[in-house]
Amino acid sequence: xxxxxxxxxxxxxxxxxxxxxxxxxxxxxxxxxxxxxxxxxxxxxxxxxxxxxxxxxxxxxxxxxxxxxxxxxxxxxxxxxxxxxxxxxxxxxxxxxxxxxxxxxxxxxxxxxxxxxxxxxxxxxxxxxxxxxxxxxxxxxxxxxxxxxxxxxxxxxxxxxxxx
Amino acid sequence: xxxxxxxxxxxxxxxxxxxxxxxxxxxxxxxxxxxxxxxxxxxxxxxxxxxxxxxxxxxxxxxxxxxxxxxxxxxxxxxxxxxxxxxxxxxxxxxxxxxxxxxxxxxxxxxxxxxxxxxxxxxxxxxxxxxxxxxxxxxxxxxxxxxxxxxxxxxxxxxxxxxxxxxxxxxxxxxxxxxxxxxxxxxxxxxxxxxxxxxxxxxxxxxxxxxxxxxxxxxxxxxxxxxxxxxxxxxxxxxxxxxxxxxxxxxxxxxxxxxxxxxxxxxxxxxxxxxxxxxxxxxxxxxxxxxxxxxxxxxxxxxxxxxxxxxxxxxxxxxxxxxxxxxxxxxxxxxxxxxxxxxxxxxxxxxxxxxxxxxxxxxxxxxxxxxxxxxxxxxxxxxxxxxxxxxxxxxxxxxxxxxxxxxxxxxxxxxxxxxxxxxxxxxxxxxxxxxxxxxxxxxxxxxxxxxxxxxxxxxxxxxxxxxxxxxxxxxxxxxxxxxxxxxxxxxxxxxxxxxxxxxxxxxxxxxxxxxxxxxxxxxxxxxxxxxxxxxxxxxxxxxxxxxxxxxxxxxxxxxxxxxxxxxxxxxxxxxxxxxxxxxxxxxxxxxxxxxxxxxxxxxxxxxxxxxxxxxxxxxxxxxxxxxxxxxxxxxxxxxxxxxxxxxxxxxxxxxxxxxx
Numbered sequence: 001x002x003x004x005x006x007x008x009x010x011x012x013x014x015x016x017x018x019x020x021x022x023x024x025x026x027x028x029x030x031x032x033x034x035x036x037x038x039x040x041x042x043x044x045x046x047x048x049x050x051x052x053x054x055x056x057x058x059x060x061x062x063x064x065x066x067x068x069x070x071x072x073x074x075x076x077x078x079x080x081x082x083x084x085x086x087x088x089x090x091x092x093x094x095x096x097x098x099x100x101x102x103x104x105x106x107x108x109x110x111x112x113x114x115x116x117x118x119x120x121x122x123x124x125x126x127x128x129x130x131x132x133x134x135x136x137x138x139x140x141x142x143x144x145x146x147x148x149x150x151x152x153x154x155x156x157x158x159x160x161x162x163x164x
Numbered sequence: 165x166x167x168x169x170x171x172x173x174x175x176x177x178x179x180x181x182x183x184x185x186x187x188x189x190x191x192x193x194x195x196x197x198x199x200x201x202x203x204x205x206x207x208x209x210x211x212x213x214x215x216x217x218x219x220x221x222x223x224x225x226x227x228x229x230x231x232x233x234x235x236x237x238x239x240x241x242x243x244x245x246x247x248x249x250x251x252x253x254x255x256x257x258x259x260x261x262x263x264x265x266x267x268x269x270x271x272x273x274x275x276x277x278x279x280x281x282x283x284x285x286x287x288x289x290x291x292x293x294x295x296x297x298x299x300x301x302x303x304x305x306x307x308x309x310x311x312x313x314x315x316x317x318x319x320x321x322x323x324x325x326x327x328x329x330x331x332x333x334x335x336x337x338x339x340x341x342x343x344x345x346x347x348x349x350x351x352x353x354x355x356x357x358x359x360x361x362x363x364x365x366x367x368x369x370x371x372x373x374x375x376x377x378x379x380x381x382x383x384x385x386x387x388x389x390x391x392x393x394x395x396x397x398x399x400x401x402x403x404x405x406x407x408x409x410x411x412x413x414x415x416x417x418x419x420x421x422x423x424x425x426x427x428x429x430x431x432x433x434x435x436x437x438x439x440x441x442x443x444x445x446x447x448x449x450x451x452x453x454x455x456x457x458x459x460x461x462x463x464x465x466x467x468x469x470x471x472x473x474x475x476x477x478x479x480x481x482x483x484x485x486x487x488x489x490x491x492x493x494x495x496x497x498x499x500x501x502x503x504x505x506x507x508x509x510x511x512x513x514x515x516x517x518x519x520x521x522x523x524x525x526x527x528x529x530x531x532x533x534x535x536x537x538x539x540x541x542x543x544x545x546x547x548x549x550x551x552x553x554x555x556x557x558x559x560x561x562x563x564x565x566x567x568x569x570x571x572x573x574x575x576x577x578x579x580x581x582x583x584x585x586x587x588x589x590x591x592x593x594x595x596x597x598x599x600x601x602x603x604x605x606x607x608x609x610x611x612x613x614x615x616x617x618x619x620x621x622x623x624x625x626x627x628x629x630x631x632x633x634x635x636x637x638x639x640x641x642x643x644x645x646x647x648x649x650x651x652x653x654x655x656x657x658x659x660x661x662x663x664x665x666x667x668x669x670x671x672x673x674x675x676x677x678x679x680x681x682x683x684x685x686x687x688x689x690x691x692x693x694x695x696x697x698x699x700x701x702x703x704x705x706x707x708x709x710x711x712x713x714x715x716x717x718x719x720x721x722x723x724x725x726x727x728x729x730x731x732x733x734x735x736x737x738x739x740x741x742x743x744x745x746x747x748x749x750x751x752x753x754x755x756x757x758x759x760x761x762x763x764x765x766x767x768x769x770x771x772x773x774x775x776x777x778x779x780x781x782x783x784x785x786x787x788x789x790x791x792x793x794x795x796x797x798x799x800x801x802x803x804x805x806x807x808x809x810x811x812x813x814x815x816x817x818x819x820x821x822x823x824x
Binding site: 015016019020023024026027028030031032033035042043044046047050051052053054093094098099101102103105106122123126127128129130134137138140141159 | 187188189190191192193194195196197198199200201202203204205207208209211212215536537538539583585632633634635636677678681693694695696
């Protein structure tokens with residue numbers, strides 16, 4: 001209840017996190033046996049608002065996997081690890097301004113846009129490269145077909161609205 | 165290690181080029197990281213939306229199966245209707261279809277006018293008729309009722325000769341293709357034929373049930389499948405699904421489709437269809453190794469019994485075998501309602517020679533309704549209300565019992581069109597893409613032959629030539645799911661407010677997220693990720709507490725009569741599908757009208773059985789007002805149409821009447 005707010009402490013937060021994690025886990029637990037396919041862990045973690053890099057994700061998976069990996073992750077192992085992540089506010093999403101600056105780094109001449117070929121080159125050759133599917137997906141929403149380029153400021157603004 | 169800090173140049177880098185490439189690397193990482201997070205959140209939203217659709221679909225099915233109790237109850241106690249109309253009992257228990265020997269006699273009075281531009285079939289049918297139908301349906305033509313009746317007549321004749329389980333053999337040079345639920349989506353069937361070829365002597369198919377309901381072209385799919393079956397009876401195999409059931413069709417749209425497309429002969433078509441369904445085989449067995457059935461199995465599945473059972477006695481899942489005469493329960497119920505003894509004719513038509521035994525009936529229900537789950541054991545399927553959940557141990561047990569290697573089934577929508585479980589022993593195959601909503605899921609089919617691993621082919625029908633961006637597709641699915649969820653919520657407004665207020669002692673209008681989620685789950689009976697969905701359903705304040713009345717803001721149920729109380733309206737809205745089915749059954753001549761008297765009695769029975777607590781007086785009032793012509797009859801379609809949910813933010817159209 002609203003007037004009980006003052007009495008809330010870390011216990012309530014942990015309990016709420018537990019429920020949130022359980023909810024998200026259950027959506028992907030197709031067989032209702034408290035396990036999910038390891039390939040869905042990334043989606044679950046990200047759907048809880050965290051943004052680990054691919055490398056950080058691999059580390060997390062290693063933490064929750066069985067000693068002998070079965071291809072499935074059990075809820076009992078996932079819950080404590082994920083609760084810690086949420087409590088420590090790890091892997092916070094990229095703030096809008098940092099994202100904007102990242103695009104600006106790739107656009108040193110400050111045109112305000114990136115050409116399709118340029119975006120493809122950076123996304124598929126640098127960092128933790130995109131797969132072809134990921135690249136196509138990003139292009140479908142980002143590219144302005146008339147100019148064949150990404151006006152990144154507008155693109156970021158659009159994505160931010162969509163998420164809120 | 166943070167990838168966000170672009171100022172961190174590292175140490176010891178000397179050349180500008182190195183610095184630049186490190187900056188680029190970091191920038192790329194930021195963007196990729198952000199994009200992947202965004203994209204998976206989109207996919208998670210899509211998955212949540214599917215969960216909503218599925219929960220509601222299964223809750224609906226449960227409602228459907230609960231109707232069966234009501235029908236038994238009704239038949240035992242509603243003698244009044246029986247006296248006036250023994251047709252109902254006959255309709256529910258026996259076939260009123262006169263047995264014609266000859267197809268020509270059967271369609272003697274149905275003429276095809278010269279002005280008819282649609283496809284004309286020629287009996288005996290050949291592969292040209294299959295091509296003809298596919299082309300005609302691509303152009304959205306409607307097959308004349310005469311041909312529909314002829315095809316149904318012939319199909320019934322041939323199906324009658326088929327055993328309960330068809331045994332097929334494959335070889336490396338002769339593969340077989342297995343398709344799952346189509347649910348009236350003609351585009352998917354056409355896509356399958358396009359990719360995989362039409363059925364023929366060298367291209368065998370199994371269609372694993374649920375050809376009809378929900379989609380708009382159920383009759384077209386049936387016609388293509390039945391004609392193909394008549395041309396290639398040994399290469400086109402049809403298994404019965406839980407929707408090949410006239411009671412399901414009443415709720416899920418096929419009956420409506422037929423009555424719309426065939427205004428004059430619709431009733432005749434529906435009548436023979438009921439019969440054709442009962443003659444559909446129960447399953448297929450491939451190479452003595454693979455069992456193909458629509459739903460699943462249970463611990464007690466007895467294939468030997470299922471091979472022997474008289475399958476055509478399974479009229480509908482909603483009509484379980486009635487108890488024996490002199491059954492103590494029946495007599496007690498009769499006494500309670502002071503009903504007169506049922507007329508003799510009704511009793512004899514309900515004799516046991518016309519029905520399956522309870523055990524046989526349950527065996528068939530299990531085959532048509534069960535779902536596999538990860539948990540070991542066999543449990544009643546509480547989501548759907550019929551069949552069971554069976555675990556991997558049950559699968560092993562039953563497959564071993566009959567020396568089988570694999571079970572292929574359908575019945576459940578899967579995002580990828582197929583799913584493998586139980587250590588590879590169970591495959592679910594689902595062939596209706598975009599089942600819940602455009603973009604909700606792919607469809608798939610399997611090709612297999614003995615000795616080779618099954619191959620899966622996926623597809624997704626799309627109206628546009630290029631796929632919309634992911635976020636647009638997800639937004640569409642999500643909006644659709646939230647919309648029907650909100651309709652569920654408004655239908656339970658009074659109960660929900662009651663539950664909320666019980667928790668909100670201080671009458672602040674707010675609850676914690678936990679309390680809100682608890683009330684929602686308990687009142688609606690839907691197991692959903694409420695916390696994740698909450699942002700779409702309610703507003704919260706800065707503390708994270710829920711303003712629980714905000715769910716009811718932009719939505720209300722249209723009242724057909726202004727003075728009617730909210731609880732009455734909500735109840736009628738909630739049960740409108742059930743009421744529609746009951747009315748349709750009573751209205752055996754499909755006239756669309758029932759008498760005010762019947763409406764009243766019907767409602768009283770419904771009321772007492774479902775424990776609804778609506779004043780008889782209020783119903784009487786409502787009935788009076790709905791009898792617009794004052795001629796003692798109610799057009800119940802108009803009555804039910806009057807109950808619909810208005811979404812205030814709908815600028816374009818009023819919302820439709822729900823899921824069916």
